[in-house]
Amino acid sequence: MKTEIAMPLRGICFCSFGILYLFLNSYIRPTTGYVMKNCWVTQNAKADCRKFGFKVFPKDIPARVTKILLQGNNISKLNERDLENLPNLLYIDLSHNLISKIDSGSFVRQISLEVLHLENNKLRNIQEGMFDGLVHLTLLWLNFNQIQTVAPASFKSLSKLMILGLGHNKLHNLANILQHTPHLHSLIIAANEMSTFHSWELSNKSTELVTLDLSQNELMAFRLTADIFPNLTRLNLEDSIENGIVWEMNDTSYLSSVSELDISGVRSSLHGLQDVLETINSSLSYLKLNHVNNNLQALINISCKNPLLSGFEIRNNGIKHIRPDMLHLCTNLKLLDIGSNEITEISNKSFQSLRQLHTLIIHSNRLTSVPHAIRNTQISKLDLSCNNISVIDCDDFANMTGLKVLHLYKNHLSVLKDCVFKDLVNLKELMLQNCSIDQLNGALKKNMPNLIHLSLLNNQLTVLDHGEFKALNSLQNLTLEGNKLNKLKNGTFFGLSSLTHLSLQSNEITEISNGAFADLKALKTLNLNCNHLKYASVERISYPPFVELSQLDTLLFTAQKKIHKRALPQNFLHGLTNLSVLDIRGNEFASLHPHTFNYTPNLNELILSQNDITDIPDNLFSPIQKLKSLWISQTNLRSLDFLLHANLTELEFLQVGKNVFSVIREPVMLSLTALNILDMKGNSFTCNCDNAWFLQWVISNKQTQVVDAYNFECNYPPNLKGRKLLEIGLSSCTVDMGFIFYISTACTVIMTIAVSFTHHFLQWHLVYAYYLMLAILYNSKNKDKRAHQKDAFVSYNTNDEGWVLGELLPKLEDEQGWRLCLHHRDFQPGEEPYPEHPLHLH
Incomplete structure (x- = not known):
């Protein structure tokens, strides 16, 4: 039993x-949590791992990531298991590493990958199996490696590849490149070691190539024996045509689709180059003839005989004087770029024959005045930037009513006359940055009703008169950054009813007069960074500066220069009912009034970093329940408990690094139900049971990524100071x-x-x-x-009486000394037979 x-x-x-x-x-x-070493994942599923010194591919990137940036590390090899847990990748950048080997099958699970950057590595050979699995790859960038050979079937999986970059390697031929890439549109093989181009090496049948870059290869022979380029429109032969080049084509129509040709830096004889041009002239519309020097005029004449030529670049040729006969054959040009020369003079009739010209680029030359020759054109875009022009006269742009874009930046125009733009009634873009202008003199008060973009960046303006921009009622973007403005007066922006973007950064503005922005009803973005604005108290001011800007979406108010008693009045933001982004970092505000954000219910991003706000009022964020991103780093915060009362249930990004709090309480983190990214870089922590919950949460939570958590350091207790927080075992606290x-x-x-x-x-x-x-x-x-009289009561059957009396009784009583109670001998009538005997023997 x-x-x-x-x-x-x-x-x-x-x-x-x-x-x-x-x-x-x-x-x-x-458990596998969301914390990563060095990398961090943005809200759009992008893993940013740039310049972290990785020597191997990081193992802790979440599987949901679709884009990885790993450039600037020290990775030397890709193993077949490095990317096996990343099936959703669409884009990966591994450029600027030390990769010399990629194992076969490394990308076999990346069937969705579309873009792969491997430039600036140390690959020597493209081997079979290296790119297996990349059936949807459209762009492969292998420039700036040391590639010498391409194996026959190395691109066999890349049937959808459209752009292939193999420039700046050590290839000697083009074998095996197009064998398995039938849909390739762009092939860049610049700066290799090819001395010959033979079409049969590349392919023996028609391709879909649109762009072919053979530049910087010092070609001695170019042989095209089959019509493999029926769709080729862009051919780059810059610095590739050597003297004595053999240019052979079985049929001159083989390059009949080429419309853009770059033969800059040619070192061939005029006769040899003429052969090249004559085979392409039937379709050529855009030609680059930069840094040629020798036979330039003859090449210009040959090129301009082509009636289809509409775009012509002649840069970096050391040209000093444009004469009337230089371009007289280029009658069909629509774009002429003679920038980056040494031009000091342009004859009056130099462009007279260019009746169809609409874009003229003369930037980076040595002109001292606006050339008279432009008045004889019908151009719509003129670039005179980076010259030595010091004065613009009233007739410099006379009758140029068709001009839409004018670039005059980086000249020396200290003073503008009120008549300089009088005929530019259709101008849409005017770039006047870096011109040392200190007075506008009414030049913008009239005549340009269609202007949309105006840049006065980095000039010397100190005052803007009333109505200075009154004629610019179509203006949408105005840049006044980097001047010396000190006061914004009422009426300064009169007439700018369409303005949406205004930059006043890096001026010396100390005061905004009542109604200074009253005319900017459509303004969306206002940049007031790096000025001298100050308020002495958080109490209400009589006239808030932005009260009329109800459409403003973004306000940048950072780094006001160091002035004593800087504060933010509680009604400073009054009127900004549609404000979405507010940046007030770097202002040394000591506090914020609890009602500061009562006027901005639609605030989405708030940056409070680099101030001295040690304590935040409990109800400060109550009016901005739509907040999604909050930056409060470097503000000397002693605690994050204010978040308990903020009710920021939509907050997705929180940056609170470089503060002085050292303990994170559980209710704080649990109150941020939508938080995806928590950035606490630069904080130090108490490494005891006070942070036990936070430590466990960092490792195990699946929703919130704690940026750079592996580098968090202990500050207390002293024996753990400097140790990494995630290396400390606090399991006994939990x-x-x-x-x-x-x-x-x-x-x-x-x-x-x-x-x-x-x-x-x-x-x-x-x-x-x-x-x-x-x-x-x-x-x-x-x-x-009581004492026992007997030791045991013997109960037995009459059939056993003989055995009991003959054997049991003598054995127990005589030999053992027991006192037995027998029924027939010791039982007393009327009494219990064994009242005091606990032991019964049966």
Whole structure:
């Protein structure tokens, strides 16, 4: 009976312990959280791992990531398992590493990948299997490696590849490049070591190539024996045509689709180059003839005989004087770029024959005045930037009513005359930055009703007169950054009813007069960074500066220069009901009034960093419940408890780095239900049980990424100072009630099963044990109350009487000294037969 009971009990105990062990083992195993070493994942599923010194591919990038930036590290090899857990990748940049080897099958799971950057590495050979799996790749960039060979089937998976960059390598031929890439549109093989181009090396059938870059290859022979380029429109041969080049084509129509040709830096004879041009002239519309120097005029004449030529670049040729006969054959030009020369003079009739010209670029020359020759044109875009022009006269742009774009930046125009733009009634873009202008003199008060973009960046303006821009009622973008304006007066922006973007950054503005922005009803973005604005108190001001800007979306108000008693009045933002982005970092504000954001209910991004706001009022953020991004780094915050009262249930990004708090409480983090990114870089932490919950949360939570958490350091206690927070074991601090409840429940279930089993199979043994226990207790309780007369009562059947009297009685009484009570000998009628004998012998 014992044996039958013992085996099931052992089985139950072993099974229960096994289940418990398995659960415990799975429960205490560290979970994979969202914290990453060095990298961080943005809200649009992009992993930014740039310049972190990685020597191997990082292993902790989440599988949901679609874009990875890993440029600027020290990765030397890609193994076949490095990317196996990243099936959703669409874009990966591994440029500027030390990659010399990529194992076969490394990208086999990246079937969705579309863009792969591997430029600036140390690859020497493209081997078979290296790009297996990349069936949807459209762009592969392998420039600036040391590639010498391409294996025959190395691109066999790249059936959808459209752009391939192999420039600046050590290729000697083009074999195997187009064998498996039928849809390739752009092939860049610039600056290799090819001395010949043979079409049969590239392909023996028609391709879809649109762009072919063979520049910087010092070609001695170009042989095209088949019509493999029916769609080629752009051919770059810059610095590739050597003297004595063999230019052979079985049919001159093989390049009949080329419309853009770059033969800059040619070192060929005029005759050799003429052969090149004559084979392409039938379709050529845009020609680059830069840094040629020799035979320039003859090449210009040959080129301009082509009636289809509409765009012509002649840069970096050392031209000093444009004469009338230089371009007289270029009658069909629409764009002429003679920038980056040394031009000091342009004859009056130099452009007279260019009747169709609409874009004229003369930037980066040595002109001292606006050339008279432009008045004889019908151009719509003129670039005179980076010259030595010091004065613009009233007739310099006379009758140029068709001009739409005018670039005059980086000249020396200290003073403008009020008549200089009088005929530019259709001008849309005027660039006057870096011109040392200190007075506008009414030049913008009239005549340009269609102007949309105006840049006066980095000039010397100190004052803007009333109505200075009154004629610019179509203006949308105005840049006044980097001047010396000190006061914005009422009426300064009169007439700018369409203005949407205004930059006043880096001036010396100390005051904004009442109604200074009253005319800017359509303004969306206002940049007031780096000025001298100040307010002495957080109390209300009589006239808030932005009260009329109800459409303003973005206000930048950072780094006002250091002036004593700087504060932000509580109604400073009054009127900004549509404000979405507010940046007031770097102002040394000591506090913010609780009502500061009462006027901005639609605020989406708020930057408060680099101030001295040690304590934030509990209700400061209550009016801005739509807030999604909050920056409060470098503000000497002592606690994050203010977030408990903020109710920021839509907050997705929080940056609170470089502050002085060292403990993160659980309710704070749990209140931010939508938080995706938490940036605490630069903080130090208390490494004891006060932060035990936070440490566990950083490692195990699946929603919020804690940026750079592996580099968080301990500041307290002293013996742990400088240690990494995530290296400190605080498991003894954690009391997990859920785990305790599980253990209690498991024990109860196991006990219930054991009791039920025992009751079913051992019921009568339990009853017997119960009564035996009672007897033992009774005997123990009464053994000292009376003496025993007999040691045992012998109960027997009459058939056993002979054995009892003949053997048992002599043995126990005579030999052992027992006193037995026998029924026929010692029993007294009327009394209990064995009232004092606990032992019965049957």
